[in-house]
Amino acid sequence: MQMRGLVDTHPALGLTFSLDPSHTPWKERLESLLQTGVRAGADLVEVFLERTDHLGVLAEQERITSVSPSFGMGAGIRVFLGHRDGFVSTNDLSASGLTQALDQALAMLELEHNALLPDSGFQGLHQLKDFGADKDSWLTNSPDLSEITQRLLEGTARLDQFGRHLEVRRGSFSRDWQEVLVAASDGTFSRDIRLHQSSGLSVLAADGEHRASIARRFGSSDRPDDLREWDVDAAANEVCNSAASMLRADYVDGGQMPVVLANRFGGVIFHEACGHLLETTQVERGTTPFADQVGETIANPAVTAIDEGLSNGAFGSLSMDDEGMESQSTVLIEQGVLKRFLSDRAGELRTGHARTGSGRRQNHGFAAASRMRNTYIAAGPHSTDDLIESVDSGLYCKSMGGGSVGPTGQFNFSVEEGYIIENGQLGRAVKGATLIGEAKEVMPRISMCANDLDLAAGYCGSVSGSIFVTVGQPHIKVDSITVGGR
Amino acid sequence: MTNAPLNVKDLRDQLHTLATREGIHQWDLGASRGMNASVQVDRGEAKQMKAAQRSSITLRVWNEKGLVGVTSTSDLSPDGLEKALSGAYQASFFGNAGDIPGFSPLATAPIPELDRPLKAAQSIQTLLCTLKEVECELLAKHSAIETVPYNGLSEGSSERIYLNSDGALRHMQRTQASLYLYARAEEKGRKPRSGGAVRVALGSSDLDLTGCINEAADRTISHLNYQPIDTGRYLVCFTPEAFLDLLGAFSSMMNARSILDGVSLNNKDSLGQQIAVPFFNLHDNGLHPAHVGAASFDGEGTPTKRLCLIGNGKLENLLHSEATARQFGVKPTGHAGLGAKVSVGPDWFEVSHSNGMSSSADHLDHRHEQNTFVLIESLNALHAGVKASQGAFSLPFDGWLVKNGERISVEAATIAGDIRDVLNGIVHLEHDTVVTHQGVSPHVWIDGLAITGEA
Numbered sequence: 001m002q003m004r005g006l007v008d009t010h011p012a013l014g015l016t017f018s019l020d021p022s023h024t025p026w027k028e029r030l031e032s033l034l035q036t037g038v039r040a041g042a043d044l045v046e047v048f049l050e051r052t053d054h055l056g057v058l059a060e061q062e063r064i065t066s067v068s069p070s071f072g073m074g075a076g077i078r079v080f081l082g083h084r085d086g087f088v089s090t091n092d093l094s095a096s097g098l099t100q101a102l103d104q105a106l107a108m109l110e111l112e113h114n115a116l117l118p119d120s121g122f123q124g125l126h127q128l129k130d131f132g133a134d135k136d137s138w139l140t141n142s143p144d145l146s147e148i149t150q151r152l153l154e155g156t157a158r159l160d161q162f163g164r165h166l167e168v169r170r171g172s173f174s175r176d177w178q179e180v181l182v183a184a185s186d187g188t189f190s191r192d193i194r195l196h197q198s199s200g201l202s203v204l205a206a207d208g209e210h211r212a213s214i215a216r217r218f219g220s221s222d223r224p225d226d227l228r229e230w231d232v233d234a235a236a237n238e239v240c241n242s243a244a245s246m247l248r249a250d251y252v253d254g255g256q257m258p259v260v261l262a263n264r265f266g267g268v269i270f271h272e273a274c275g276h277l278l279e280t281t282q283v284e285r286g287t288t289p290f291a292d293q294v295g296e297t298i299a300n301p302a303v304t305a306i307d308e309g310l311s312n313g314a315f316g317s318l319s320m321d322d323e324g325m326e327s328q329s330t331v332l333i334e335q336g337v338l339k340r341f342l343s344d345r346a347g348e349l350r351t352g353h354a355r356t357g358s359g360r361r362q363n364h365g366f367a368a369a370s371r372m373r374n375t376y377i378a379a380g381p382h383s384t385d386d387l388i389e390s391v392d393s394g395l396y397c398k399s400m401g402g403g404s405v406g407p408t409g410q411f412n413f414s415v416e417e418g419y420i421i422e423n424g425q426l427g428r429a430v431k432g433a434t435l436i437g438e439a440k441e442v443m444p445r446i447s448m449c450a451n452d453l454d455l456a457a458g459y460c461g462s463v464s465g466s467i468f469v470t471v472g473q474p475h476i477k478v479d480s481i482t483v484g485g486r
Numbered sequence: 487m488t489n490a491p492l493n494v495k496d497l498r499d500q501l502h503t504l505a506t507r508e509g510i511h512q513w514d515l516g517a518s519r520g521m522n523a524s525v526q527v528d529r530g531e532a533k534q535m536k537a538a539q540r541s542s543i544t545l546r547v548w549n550e551k552g553l554v555g556v557t558s559t560s561d562l563s564p565d566g567l568e569k570a571l572s573g574a575y576q577a578s579f580f581g582n583a584g585d586i587p588g589f590s591p592l593a594t595a596p597i598p599e600l601d602r603p604l605k606a607a608q609s610i611q612t613l614l615c616t617l618k619e620v621e622c623e624l625l626a627k628h629s630a631i632e633t634v635p636y637n638g639l640s641e642g643s644s645e646r647i648y649l650n651s652d653g654a655l656r657h658m659q660r661t662q663a664s665l666y667l668y669a670r671a672e673e674k675g676r677k678p679r680s681g682g683a684v685r686v687a688l689g690s691s692d693l694d695l696t697g698c699i700n701e702a703a704d705r706t707i708s709h710l711n712y713q714p715i716d717t718g719r720y721l722v723c724f725t726p727e728a729f730l731d732l733l734g735a736f737s738s739m740m741n742a743r744s745i746l747d748g749v750s751l752n753n754k755d756s757l758g759q760q761i762a763v764p765f766f767n768l769h770d771n772g773l774h775p776a777h778v779g780a781a782s783f784d785g786e787g788t789p790t791k792r793l794c795l796i797g798n799g800k801l802e803n804l805l806h807s808e809a810t811a812r813q814f815g816v817k818p819t820g821h822a823g824l825g826a827k828v829s830v831g832p833d834w835f836e837v838s839h840s841n842g843m844s845s846s847a848d849h850l851d852h853r854h855e856q857n858t859f860v861l862i863e864s865l866n867a868l869h870a871g872v873k874a875s876q877g878a879f880s881l882p883f884d885g886w887l888v889k890n891g892e893r894i895s896v897e898a899a900t901i902a903g904d905i906r907d908v909l910n911g912i913v914h915l916e917h918d919t920v921v922t923h924q925g926v927s928p929h930v931w932i933d934g935l936a937i938t939g940e941a
Contacts, residue, residue, distance in 0.1 A: 058827065060747065063584055066827035067577040071569070072542070072560035084531070089538045091560045101539075108535040108610050145580055168748045168875075204749055204875050211876040213749075251878075254717050254900065254938030284528070285635035287670065365538055402870035407635050407670055408678040410898060412882045414870040434871050434880040434900050438677070484880050484900025486936040 019049055019181040019191060021128055029095065030183040031125055037079055037102055038120040038185045040111045045102070046184040046345070048076040048322060049093065050364050052177065053139065059152035059171040061160075067145065074364035079105040083350050087367040125189035129326075131319035132179065132193035139177045141224040142195065148173050151227055155201050158236035163243060168204035173197070173227065176468075178363075182324035190324035196315065196468050197226045198457065201235050205243040212246040212431070214239050214399075214416065219315040219457030221468065226313075242399060242417050245429045252418060252430035254485035258394035259435065259478050260387045260421065264456040265400045267376050267471030269478075270305060271460070272403040272411040273439045278307075278332050278340075279358075279370040280347025281463055287407050289440045290338055298338045299443035302380055305333040307342055309357060309373040315457035316373040316470040323359035323368050330356045332375075336444075344370040362465025369464040376472030380449025387448050387477045389424035395433060395483055396421050405439075412436040434484040442481060450475035491645055492519050492541075494657055498649050500564060504571050505547070505651065512548035513571075514589065514650035516785055516824040517541070517562075522642030523607065525614045527621050529633065532614055538642075543567070544785075544824045546587075547574045553581030556826040577826065585746075587828050590808040590818050593654035593787035598773055600782050604643065605661045605689025613639050613690060617665075620695055624669055627703035630710055634702075636668035636682065641690040648787040648824075656783045663690040664923075667702040673710055679895065681705030681884070686778045686923045705863065708886065712895035715887055715939035721859040721913075722901070722935045723852045726920040726927035728862045728883070730835055733768070734924070735872040735879070736905040740768075740795045740803075742810035743830040749875045751906065752801065754814070761801050762909035765843035768796040770805065772820065772833030776921045780834070785824035790833065793819050798840045799909075805830050837927035839915045847913040850931050854891070860937060861886045861893070862901065877904045899939040908932055 021027050030047055037045030051073045058066040075098060076089045086108030088101040103113045143151070155171035163169075176196045183189050202215035216239050220226040261269055282288035290298055299305075309318040309327030318327045323345050331339050343351070344359030347370045359368035388396065396419040403413025415433035419426045455472035497517065505513050519541040526533040544558040545567075555578025557570045608616075617639040625631055641663035648656040668682030683701035687693045724732065738744035739751050739761070752761070762768075772780055772790040783789055786808050794802045806814065807822030807830050823829040839845075852861055862885040871881040880902040886893035914931040 057580075063582055064580050065582045065585065066825065067580045068556060068558070068826060069573045069577055070558035071573070074560060084533070084535075086535045086537075088536070089540075091539060091541050091562075104537055108537070110611070145577075149580055213873060213875045251902070254902070254936065256940065284533075286633045287635045365540065367534065367536065402867075404867045404870065406866065407668055407680045410882070412867045412870070412900075414867075414880065432873075432878055432880045432902060434867075434882065434902075436882050436898055436900060438898070482898060482900075482938060482940050484882070484902060484938040486880075486902045 019051055019179050021191070026181060027125055027189070033098055033102055034183060034185040035120060035122050036113060037106065038122045039117050040106050040113055041117060042079045042081055042106065042109070042111060044080040044185050046078045046182070046323065048364055049181040050074060051179045052363065055175045057148050057152060057173045059149070059156050061156060061169055062153065064149045064152070075101065076364040076367065077101045077105050078367055079109055080349065081109040081111065084109060085346060089365045122185050123187060125183055126187040129190040132191050135193035138193060138195045138224050142175060142197065143227050148227065151230065151232070155232050155236060158232055159201060159203055159240060162236050163203060163205065163240035165205045165207045165247060166203050166243070167206045170202045171200070173199045180322065182322065184324065188324040190320050192319050194221065195224060196221050197223070199227055199230055201239045203239055203243050205247045207247060210248050212243050214243040214246060217457060219468065220313045221315055221317045223313045246417055246431055249429035249431045251432040252395065252483060252485035254483055256480055257483055258391045259397055259481055259483065260391060260394065261397045261476050261478065262399065263452050263454040263474050265458070265471060266397065266476065267456065267473040268400050268403050268413050268458070270377050270473060271372065271375055271471045272405045272413055273437065273442050274305070275307070275372050275375050276405045276462070277409060277439050278342055280341050280343045280351045280353050281369045283341060283351045283353070284347065287409070289409055293338050294340070296338055297336045299333050299336040300446050301336040302449050303333055303336055303443065303446050304378040305376070306331055306378060307372050307375040311374050311455070311470070314374045314455055314470045315468045318373060321357045321359045322361045325355055325357040325359065328357040342370045342372065344368050360464060360467050362467055366464040371462060371464060371467055372460060372469050374455060374470035374472070376453065376455060377449060377474065377476060379451050379453040379474045382448050382450045384450045384452060384475045387450055387475050388421060388426060390448065390477065391421045392423060394421045396426055409439050410436065411439065432485055436482050436484060442478060445479040445481070446476050447479050448477040491659070492517055492647055494647055494649065494655065497647070498655070500567055504568055508571070508575070510547050510575065512651050513546060514648070515543055515545050517543040517647040518644060520642060520644035522640060523610045523613065524638055524640030525610060525617050526638050527614070527617050530618060530622065535610055535614065537610065543570065545570045545574050546824065546826070547571065547578055549575060549578040552586060553578045553583060554587055554826055555579070555581055581826060585809060585827070587807070587809040589650050589652055589654065590786040590788040592789060592818055593650060595789055597656065597782040597789040600773070600780055602660055602688060602780060604659060605692065607641055607643065608690050613641065616690070620665070620667065620699055624667055624699045624703055628671065628707050630671040630673050631669050631703065631706055632672060634667055634669045637666065639665050639690065646781065648783060648785070650787070654787050656787045658782055661688055662778055663687050663693055665693050665695065665698050667698055669702050669706040671706045671710055679706065679709040679712060681709055684923050688778055708893060709884070709895040712897045715896045715899050715937060717938045719934045720937050721857065721931070721933050722862060723859055724862045724930045726929065727922050727924070728865050729837065729927050729930045730922060730925040731865050731868060732879070733835055734832065735868045736874055737832045738874045739905070740805055741830050742804040742806045742814060745804065746810060746813060751877050756801050759801055760799050761906070762796055762799040763912045764799040765840045765845050765915065766796060766799050766909065766912055767838045767840050769794050769836040770821070770832050770834065771836050774834050774836065774926065777834045784820045784822045786818065786822045786828065788818040788820040788822060790820040798843065805832060835925040835927070837915070837930070838919065839917070839928070845914040847931060850914040851916060852929050855888065856890055858887070858889045860896065861888055877906050879903060879905065897940060899937055902936045
């Protein structure tokens, strides 16, 4: 270890071994493990290996107040028998550690390591599909700590320059690097390297009794230069303008009303209201109202919705999913008609919906599940003004906060920056709005889509943990929805 | 899965050797290791069985300039430890000179003895059989209950260590089990409704299965008869669970770290000020006998203790780490994490009525009240609908409109307000406190909260 007097400001530090089969005999080790699993009677065995390297940095006012590197490794072993599965995760990647984890997963399904069938039918792993072959340099090409801290301090300085009444100014950055290797007894053998970077600015503005907290977060995948290319001025301007509008805003009067939702993060409405209900995990649970409605109209004909993992640099993009399947584009709804569900390996097994490259997980501690990637409503024919002008009295939701959906399909999300619409014109700023509804009722009420589709990065927490996603839409109009307020 | 405990001595010796070799004189470390098994079922069949073994360490070092760096890893091998030390050292050169954490002065003080016997784990097949029976019993409670889409029975063991270069050494082990059941019910021509319950215990054999089944069934059935509610202002009664959730979402009011960061509703001068009605008390008590997940020390090794946060409505104390306590001139309170910028958080809230103080509406009792009120069962989406630094909340909720003692479930509504108005607008704390899995509180009454419904 060379540390004294030689400070390496690049935090690519924690990688004590490689998952690259060209460096380590992983193929042989994994084939042995998979062979053991299927000879014990399993229908299918899947092994997910990962290494991770995370860095989080926080700037407050003119100081860097937190630098938090972490690194890790682990394995998730999943065994299927009929429609059941057993899943074991471990930090121990030694041969004995993996064997022990497999034994435990087999035992969950009352299979025994030693009760070996004479012929497993396992043909060995296919040739490696190495989606990470040209990505080895990503981590070292991403900004080092000096660059990151300078950039964040530049951000908080811009906030100070552009904003007024700002009591707190924060800039944050996180970088998640992940190397994964997936092997399954159907021959799947795939490796990938992922790089997700996210930067954000936030402020707390205060003037007497008035307070407003505003945040914006930006994110990308597979772009080592993303932080370097980040338009800090534009981001700081957007945050400060929003804070200025909301500082003295009144609380919104609640009720039923038409709303116009802005593009980009406005797409959280589709994500929460409908997207989750089109995951096969919801079909398995019996918690989606759309389970038997493929081919039927479930939304207004103005709505076409897509989920894909292919958009270049988008936060939810993937070369392969966490089950080793190449990414795809999946049309979920076409002109109001339900076309497909998002499906993973277990979803295909239990619901019959073919896999869509949507098996995702936060890390090795979670079994993969059908999850969204980049999900958005397609652009329509209208201008944004058309939508605003069509509303006599309603709410314009310029910026959205987070949301969620419950077990009966009731969804909600908060509005961070809102404006009253009166007689087709934008009026005063309002705060404190929460939109709630049910997918079956709201989807037919999305009556107009503008021509300004744009995407925004976000995090989605669900059954297989917190994952990187993109939401998106053009400006859309919902004819009527419950707006919670005071 | 093996249950070999962390080898504290080995860990300390390895770290001491590595740090000495590199000339690092001050360091501390938090380590944890856990094992867990869980099962889920779906209409009588096993759905998923899971087990996990996790280990991690967080290592802090102070460099020759006195600045602090930190690194976390799940790699507890000698190589992993060496890399973590190297990473923490590198990060220390970006440490915050304006706010340098130190060792807690209480890191070697005696810690409280917790009466939490370790329970032997049952086999995963036993857990599965138990959960199948539980699900079957719940489904049989009412013909409208068709599925229990969210369910799980889990148990596990964990251990934690804190040690530092001054010789502090903390070590604790615990076991914990939980059962959650969220049922879905649907009657013909009506919308699906749901309700649920949670139980925790030291071991799976100690779980109150019957209580959990009955509560999940009662709650689900109670929502079958639902109606939209008129938008307006209502007399509201929060169940203990709902009120504790709301308090937890605004715990930055009592958090010294948040005050120093400027994101709390309170400031350094708020101590001693009236921030709630005079009959309101709030303690943080991580040692409460019902707190299954109790820990005897925090991330910095400071002993856990019962702390009065709000007494007779006045802000009495704040939650502290070592660094915040030093800035306020008090002792750490046992609420710290471990990091370069140490986080501070609450442990286990106890809401109670101040001795000798009476409320303005002492007659209110959610079981007998005949006047119209809204009973809030649970608040949803707190992560999205709470603006902690502004005091505002606007949250979807599950609950009932109670008229003449009759409960009608509320369909799709939100409740909104300001936490300062809530705390100063409490009209009554019921006499009976309820121990929940997240704290202790009575039912809490507040008048005039805004509710938006679909009617």
